[in-house]
Amino acid sequence: MSPVRAYIGLGSNLDDPKGQLIRALEALAELPLCQMQGHSSLYATPPIGPQDQPDFINAVACLETRLSPLALLDQLQALEQRHRRRRLRHWGPRTLDLDLLLYGSQHCQWPRLTVPHAQMHLRAFVLVPLAELASTLEPSLTLHGQPLDHWASTLPLDDIRRLPNTAAPRRLASDTNLDTMPAFR
Numbered sequence: 001m002s003p004v005r006a007y008i009g010l011g012s013n014l015d016d017p018k019g020q021l022i023r024a025l026e027a028l029a030e031l032p033l034c035q036m037q038g039h040s041s042l043y044a045t046p047p048i049g050p051q052d053q054p055d056f057i058n059a060v061a062c063l064e065t066r067l068s069p070l071a072l073l074d075q076l077q078a079l080e081q082r083h084r085r086r087r088l089r090h091w092g093p094r095t096l097d098l099d100l101l102l103y104g105s106q107h108c109q110w111p112r113l114t115v116p117h118a119q120m121h122l123r124a125f126v127l128v129p130l131a132e133l134a135s136t137l138e139p140s141l142t143l144h145g146q147p148l149d150h151w152a153s154t155l156p157l158d159d160i161r162r163l164p165n166t167a168a169p170r171r172l173a174s175d176t177n178l179d180t181m182p183a184f185r
Helices: 017-029 069-082 124-137 148-152
Strands: 004-012 034-039 043-045 056-065 097-103 108-110 113-115
Touching: 004 017, 004 069, 004 124, 017 034, 017 056, 017 069, 034 124, 043 124, 056 124, 069 097, 069 113, 097 113, 097 124, 124 148
Parallel strands: none
Antiparallel strands: 004 056, 004 097, 034 056, 043 056, 108 113
């Protein structure tokens, strides 16, 4: 199988959310048959749904992978479990949420996975970090035939805040040794 570029949404609002995302980025870089291509800055956003929970920390990462969409989903869900993810209520608090947003240009629908992610065009906490990362890796990236900026312009962006001193989006050379990258330690 040829490598495919996959974008992963990350979110956390429990048990040191910033640390959860940093550890998740490190773990994503170690997934089998995957190569980390880069990640966005971290962003703080209010929760969707129930408001009786802390704000989320969100980011987007890009992997080049030889895993199928469902095999990648299995790896992402296993990583969530290692972070003690529990699904107690819809849109509830979580230690780690990983969503497969895009898998190349493929459109897929299975009972447990839809790609592109069905709600991503409605979520600033996905679009803002995705647009930041894509501006470095894939400036012509579109969603449903429209540039990412088009979708972001349809959403209120007042509540999304880039965290200071978080890693800027980066592109990694294919020969980069991820084990020695400070941002992934």
